Amino acid sequence: MGFTRREFLGACLGGAALGVSALLLRRYIRRRWHEKTFIARVSDYQADIAAVILAGLRELGISPEEIRGRRVLLKPNLVESKAKYFHINTHPLVVRGAAEAFLKMGASRVLVAEGPGHCQDTLRVFVESGLFEVLREDKIPFIDLNYQDGYLLPNAGKYSRLSTLTFPVTLKEVDLIVSLAKLKTHHLAGVTLSLKNMFGVMPGIYYGWPKNLLHFQGIAASILDINLTLRPYLGIVDGIVGMEGDGPIMGDPKPAGVLVLGRNLTAVDATCARLMKIDPYRIEYLNQAQDRLGPVNEASIIQAGEPISALATEFKLLNQIPAQKGLRA
C-alpha cells in the first residue's frame, strides 16, 4: 500500500494544522486561566495564625457554607525531626491555626495526616517535631499514612509511566484535602511547596522510604500525576521561617515572615517561588503544571493581601546542586 504525493502532502499539512491548533489552545488556556492567592505578613509563630488563615479564606471567597459539615484533612510537611529545627517541618502552630480556622468555619471534623518520606517511624517524627503536643492539647487526631491500606486510582496525569496511583484509605474518608506545606528549597526539585508536599500522602509500604518509586518515575512527573489525580482543595504554605540552601532537610533557616494561601496549588507555588526570588518557569514541575493544573504567569494570578514585592526575599541557592542552578529570577 502506497501514498500518492498529494496524499502525503495532505497528511503533512493536516498534522501541522493539528500541532498549531494544540499550541494555540494551550496558549489560550494559559491566558484565560486566572487564580487568586492570598499573601499574609506573619512575623513569627506567636501571631494569631488562625485569624490570618480565616482572613485568607475570606479573601479567596471561601464561605462558611462551603466548609460547613465537611471533613477536612490537613497534610503538613513532616520530613525529619531534630530538636529546635523548626525550619524542616510545617510548624505545629501553623497546623493548629489551620485546624482552628476550619473548625471555626464549621468543618465537621479536622484531622492531620502525613506519611514522612524519610522516617519509618512516623510517630517518632510526630512527637519530636512538636506536633504531637499541640494536637493532643487541641484533641485533633493524627493519622499515619505510611502504613495504611491503599486504594488504587487511575493516574489522571499520565506524566509518569504509572498507570495507577495508590492512596491511603483515609483520603477516601474526607471531603477536603489541604496541603499545609513549608517554604523550602529542594536539592532534587528546586523548591518544595504545596504541590511537592503531596508526595507525603503516598504510603511508604507501597512506595518505599524514601518514596523511591516516585523518584524513579521522575519527581516532576510524579508531582503532576499525584496532584492531577487527587486535586487538593487548598494550599497553605508556611514561610514564616522557611529553609534555604540544601533543602529539604539540611538547609538553613530563612525567616521570610509570610503565609501564602490559595485554592489553586500551582498559583500558590508560583507565588511562593517569586517570594523566594526564584523564577517559577525554571522549576520543571511548575513549568509543566501551567497546562493542566493552574497558572504560573504573574499576570494570571490575582494577588490579595500583601504584594509580592513587599515580602520577596532571596533564598540562597547552591551552585553544587544541579536542580538549583539557574533558578534565580
Added chain:
Amino acid sequence: MSDPLISGAIEALKKKSLREGGFANGDQGNYRTDATAWAILALTAGGAEPELVHLGRQRLAASQLPDGRVCISPEHPEVCWPTALAILAWHKSPAHQAALSRASQFLLNSSGIVYDPTAKGLDEHNPSLKGWPWVAGTYSWIDPTALGIIALKATGQGSQPRVLEARDMIMDRQCLHGGWNYGNRLVYGAELRPMPENTGLALDALAGLTPKANLEASLNYLQSRVQGLRTPLALAFSLLGLGAWGERPAAAPSWLAECWQLGDQFGGYDTTAIALFILASSLSGGLGSIFGQESYPPPG
C-alpha cells in the same frame, strides 16, 4: 505469659486477626502480608496463639507468587519487600518449608538496581553493591536489605555471597559519624543524619557478619539516641539492634512500659507497632533470637 504488658499486647494483636487467617494492619483493615508476618513473629516470640500463627502462615503461603515472592497486596506484585518477613514467619514450620525455599530463592536471585561504581551519583555511595529494594526495579535501601539478611541468616544461609554483598552494601551506607538512615549518608557533599529505626535494623542484620570495631560509632549513636525514644518502631528496632550485639540497655523494660502507655494518646497502635513492641519486650537479642540465635560473637 507472665508479663502483663506482653499479655495485653498479645490481646491487642489478636483483635487485628482475621477470621479467614492472617492479620490486618489497622482496625477494620484488609489482610496484609507485612502485618501478618510481623504478627506471626511476635506470637512466636511470645509463645502464644499457635492456631493464629498456623492460619497466618497458611494465608501467607496462599499469597506467595509462583516465583517465590510475597507482595504487599495482589494489586502490587512489584512491592516485594514482605518476602523477607514471610521467610521469617515460615521458619521452623515444617509445613511451610517449600514456600520458604521458594521465597529464599527469590531473594537470592533478585536485587535492587545497581550501576557503574565509577559513576557515583549525588549520594556518593557505591551503587554497584547489591542489596534489596522496597519495590522491584528500584534501588536497594537499608531496611529491605537488612530484613533480607536477617531472613537468610535465620534460615542458615548467612554465608551466601549475596548476604555478604548485602552486608557490604549496608556498611558502605553507614553515616560518617555512625548510624544509618534509609540509605543515603551524603547528598551533594552534605552529611545526612542517622535515624534510630534504620540503625537498629542494620545493626541487627550485621550481627555475626562484621567485627564490632567497625560499628562502635553506630552502637554509641544508638545507645545515646535510644534513651529518649518512646514510640514503638524506633524503640523496638533500637532495642533489637542493640540486643543483637549484647548491648540491650538495662532500662529497656521501663521505656517499653512508657511506650505502651502512650498508645492510647496516639489513637492506638497498628499491628506492625504492636508486634514490634512484643518482639522488643520478649527478646533480649535481635530478631534471630526468636529462633534461639542469641547475639552473635563477632568474627575476627
